[in-house]
Amino acid sequence: MVQYAWLIPALPLAALIIVLLVTRPLDVAARPRVPRPAPPADIAHGDGAADTHAHAAHDATGHAHEAHAADDGGHGGGHDEHGGATPFWAQVGSTITTVTMLAAFIIAVIIFIQFLTNNIPASFSEPWATKDATGGGVTLHLYDWFNFGPLHYQIQFRVDTLTAIMLVVVTGVSMLVHLYSSGYMAGDPGYSRFFIELSFFTVSMLILVLGANFLVLFIGWELVGLSSYLLIGFWFDAAPPGDPSDPDTPPYPPPAALKAFVTTRLGDFGFLIGILILFFGTQTFDFIQLQTATKNMNVALLTLAMILVFAGAVGKSAQFPLHVWLPDAMAGPTPVSALIHAATMVAAGVYLVARLFPIYAGVAGPQALEVVGYIGGFTALFAATIALTQNDIKKVLAYSTISQLGYMFVGLAVADTNATGMFHLVTHAAFKALLFLGSGCVILAAHHIQNMRQMGGMARFMPITALTMLIATLSISGIPPFSGFWSKDPIIGAAFEYGTANGGNYWLYGMTAFTAFLTAFYMFRLYFMTFGGRGGAWAGFWAGGQYRGEGEPHEAPWTMWLPLVILAVPTLLLGFWSINSGFADYLTGENIPYTNPFSETLTYTGIAVAVVGIALAWLMYGVEVVPKKLFTGNPIGGFIYQVLFHKYYLDELYGAIIKYGVLGVAKGCELFDKYIIDGLVNGTGRFIRGLASVFKRSETGLVQNYGAAMFGGVIVILVIVFFAVGALK
Amino acid sequence: MVTLNAVLVLGAVIFCIGLFGALSRRNAVGILMSIEIMLNAVNITLVGFASAFVHHGTLGGRLTGQVFAIFIITVAAAEASVALAMIIAIYRRRNTIDVGHINLMRW
Numbered sequence: 011m012v013q014y015a016w017l018i019p020a021l022p023l024a025a026l027i028i029v030l031l032v033t034r035p036l037d038v039a040a041r042p043r044v045p046r047p048a049p050p051a052d053i054a055h056g057d058g059a060a061d062t063h064a065h066a067a068h069d070a071t072g073h074a075h076e077a078h079a080a081d082d083g084g085h086g087g088g089h090d091e092h093g094g095a096t097p098f099w100a101q102v103g104s105t106i107t108t109v110t111m112l113a114a115f116i117i118a119v120i121i122f123i124q125f126l127t128n129n130i131p132a133s134f135s136e137p138w139a140t141k142d143a144t145g146g147g148v149t150l151h152l153y154d155w156f157n158f159g160p161l162h163y164q165i166q167f168r169v170d171t172l173t174a175i176m177l178v179v180v181t182g183v184s185m186l187v188h189l190y191s192s193g194y195m196a197g198d199p200g201y202s203r204f205f206i207e208l209s210f211f212t213v214s215m216l217i218l219v220l221g222a223n224f225l226v227l228f229i230g231w232e233l234v235g236l237s238s239y240l241l242i243g244f245w246f247d248a249a250p251p252g253d254p255s256d257p258d259t260p261p262y263p264p265p266a267a268l269k270a271f272v273t274t275r276l277g278d279f280g281f282l283i284g285i286l287i288l289f290f291g292t293q294t295f296d297f298i299q300l301q302t303a304t305k306n307m308n309v310a311l312l313t314l315a316m317i318l319v320f321a322g323a324v325g326k327s328a329q330f331p332l333h334v335w336l337p338d339a340m341a342g343p344t345p346v347s348a349l350i351h352a353a354t355m356v357a358a359g360v361y362l363v364a365r366l367f368p369i370y371a372g373v374a375g376p377q378a379l380e381v382v383g384y385i386g387g388f389t390a391l392f393a394a395t396i397a398l399t400q401n402d403i404k405k406v407l408a409y410s411t412i413s414q415l416g417y418m419f420v421g422l423a424v425a426d427t428n429a430t431g432m433f434h435l436v437t438h439a440a441f442k443a444l445l446f447l448g449s450g451c452v453i454l455a456a457h458h459i460q461n462m463r464q465m466g467g468m469a470r471f472m473p474i475t476a477l478t479m480l481i482a483t484l485s486i487s488g489i490p491p492f493s494g495f496w497s498k499d500p501i502i503g504a505a506f507e508y509g510t511a512n513g514g515n516y517w518l519y520g521m522t523a524f525t526a527f528l529t530a531f532y533m534f535r536l537y538f539m540t541f542g543g544r545g546g547a548w549a550g551f552w553a554g555g556q557y558r559g560e561g562e563p564h565e566a567p568w569t570m571w572l573p574l575v576i577l578a579v580p581t582l583l584l585g586f587w588s589i590n591s592g593f594a595d596y597l598t599g600e601n602i603p604y605t606n607p608f609s610e611t612l613t614y615t616g617i618a619v620a621v622v623g624i625a626l627a628w629l630m631y632g633v634e635v636v637p638k639k640l641f642t643g644n645p646i647g648g649f650i651y652q653v654l655f656h657k658y659y660l661d662e663l664y665g666a667i668i669k670y671g672v673l674g675v676a677k678g679c680e681l682f683d684k685y686i687i688d689g690l691v692n693g694t695g696r697f698i699r700g701l702a703s704v705f706k707r708s709e710t711g712l713v714q715n716y717g718a719a720m721f722g723g724v725i726v727i728l729v730i731v732f733f734a735v736g737a738l739k
Numbered sequence: 740m741v742t743l744n745a746v747l748v749l750g751a752v753i754f755c756i757g758l759f760g761a762l763s764r765r766n767a768v769g770i771l772m773s774i775e776i777m778l779n780a781v782n783i784t785l786v787g788f789a790s791a792f793v794h795h796g797t798l799g800g801r802l803t804g805q806v807f808a809i810f811i812i813t814v815a816a817a818e819a820s821v822a823l824a825m826i827i828a829i830y831r832r833r834n835t836i837d838v839g840h841i842n843l844m845r846w
Contacts, residue, residue, distance in 0.1 A: 711845030713838055714770075718762050 013139035019216035025110035026209035034202035037099035168222030183353035186573035193569035215354035223295035243267030266341035277325015284318030313375035327359025344450030352443035367428035386419025394528035421501035424508035429594035455563035487530035496585030530623025538631035746787030754780035
């Protein structure tokens with residue numbers, strides 16, 4: 011089956027083309043025509059922003075996407091009538107994409123099982139597939155792009171253990187997100203467009219993970235950037251959501267989409283230069299050939315190239331200092347956030363480092379992985395501190411994603427194999443997708459309110475969502491036996507060993523361990539503020555407190571809670587795969603001896619730290635015996651709170667850098683161009699004109715003057731020749 | 740016996756007279772005549788050299804000066820006809836042959 015891996019991106023691609031060319035036009039044509047309202051004067055992008063009928067009453071501060079009803083020239087139903095409001099052809103389109111994604115998922119699982127059971131044939135009858143000499147993977151040769159002397163630019167896919175697990179993660183999460191979206195996006199006028207872009211996003215990511223060389227990977231890499239731009243800006247005609255300087259204001263989709271695209275492009279610039287340095291040194295893009303060819307490169311140059319490649323991962327995986335796009339990326343619909351945060355886009359950076367791990371760890375200088383580790387560790391801590399103070403449920407989750415991605419990079423940097431970081435990617439994909447999809451249910455139930463201050467006690471209304479979210483929250487907090495514990499504990503342990511091996515440099519261990527405490531705290535703060543509260547069952551863990559929002563919350567339809575339940579299964583059980591090092595064995599092909607984590611004090615320390623975080627959150631938000639004023643009441647705490655609440659003012663700093671730095675330089679260049687360059691050009695012209703105004707008087711137009719000048723010239727030449735000949739003699 | 744020096748001085752004097760006339764006359768026909776004088780000054784010089792060295796060199800070399808002079812007379816005749824035709828054309832158009840008024844190429 012592995013030789014048919016190209017079907018995995020090809021099937022969803024075919025499905026999205028069918029939806030794009032057939033069902034979406036039918037869907038748009040079937041809708042009743044309504045005249046477009048005149049755009050309001052204060053909104054430049056006002057296609058349909060005036061269509062705020064029927065919803066304005068209950069949605070003044072939330073995500074203002076009632077304003078899209080005229081999208082696609084049709085007329086959307088209400089956002090709250092789930093299930094019934096989706097037109098027939100839109101339903102057909104979403105079913106096609108969901109079913110093909112399911113088919114792709116099944117193929118991915120079959121291939122994964124083939125790798126898991128070591129059941130890869132040594133040769134294939136299909137001409138395009140060949141088994142690699144090293145690495146145990148299979149290369150699918152699609153076609154030669156072009157050949158240039160000894161250089162071959164080939165479009166090749168490669169499936170090995172790393173790709174196989176990524177295929178399962180991407181298609182699995184994407185399939186569930188497709189299913190979920192058919193409930194979440196019901197009634198949205200851009201329903202068909204949403205599924206096209208969702209499938210396109212997944213296809214891009216599949217191309218990225220399947221690429222056998224940098225060429226294909228980079229194509230997927232940029233396609234992921236493009237499709238994330240489309241999806242984050244999905245509600246491009248929304249009304250601007252109020253004061254942007256208040257951190258509680260939801261982001262505005264059009265600039266958020268642009269921010270995501272431009273910020274990741276910054277990293278991509280370094281990535282591209284890194285690829286070119288590697289190509290310059292090795293004349294190959296192929297990952298397997300690079301592993302041997304880089305050994306002949308100058309180590310300093312190679313290390314620089316690998317750090318530049320990591321810059322691409324910093325952009326895509328939202329690491330400090332290029333993390334600013336990810337919290338704003340939640341301007342897109344919640345299923346998109348789930349896909350971005352769990353399976354696609356941010357996983358790309360981690361995947362890239364894991365893919366190049368043999369070069370990072372074996373060939374390049376140690377500085378390359380040090381950069382990866384310290385940026386990861388710092389980002390983990392940094393993002394976790396911001397997440398402590400945010401009130402927007404999706405923003406807390408966004409910063410937790412940034413933090414967990416930092417963990418993955420630490421795991422890649424400090425461990426002996428790439429399995430440590432990759433396993434956290436896999437478990438994180440399950441529980442973060444679950445958390446985001448659950449938060450989508452919450453947001454819908456709370457009538458498009460994302461601010462957790464207007465939630466509370468919602469477990470009473472939506473028990474399935476609350477229970478699955480609780481499982482995911484426990485998992486991300488690192489409580490055994492949930493999957494998050496099994497992936498996070500090895501990272502913290504490896505960071506400790508790294509510290510011991512590097513002469514007691516325990517910075518990375520300290521950062522990751524402290525982040526574990528912060529993670530447990532802010533995730534349970536989120537849980538209590540949303541679902542629990544004082545006076546609830548199980549000491550506030552269940553349905554406590556009163557609901558602080560408006561209206562009556564209700565459980566989501568089955569299309570939305572079913573993915574939550576499915577995702578809860580790996581969140582609960584995935585950890586047991588890593589017991590006895592199953593995942594590392596699978597990924598590296600080596601038999602790694604089993605070590606019992608519960609025999610070490612380090613493990614108990616990690617669990618204790620997480621429990622303390624949960625306990626603090628419980629005291630502050632569960633039973634509310636510790637007042638928040640205790641921390642924010644004094645001047646120092648209040649100052650820290652303000653700094654964290656405003657995300658270290660980094661957005662403001664970047665804004666100022668662009669406003670005063672970039673635009674200042676641009677202004678300087680403009681003045682230089684205006685006065686120096688233009689001055690030189692105009693000055694030359696003016697000087698020539700001045701000369702001409704004098705010398706033009708010699709042009710009298712009289713033949714005799716010209717004749718006189720000619721004879722004068724002849725006489726001058728004669729005199730010169732006469733004296734020159736005389737001097738030569 | 741006329742010496743070569745005397746011939747050359749005569750040619751130079753006639754040439755300078757012609758040059759002065761060509762640069763100072765206002766009448767186009769006068770300029771044309773002055774140019775003819777200059778050409779004939781050159782002819783005198785050529786013929787003078789040819790007769791001075793008549794006993795030297797090959798036969799072709801001895802005749803060079805005379806042949807050159809005949810060529811110049813021929814070309815001068817052709818040139819004069821063209822120049823006169825131009826002068827007539829200018830006169831018909833502008834009703835003058837005063838070169839002080841013919842300054843179309845002035846800045």
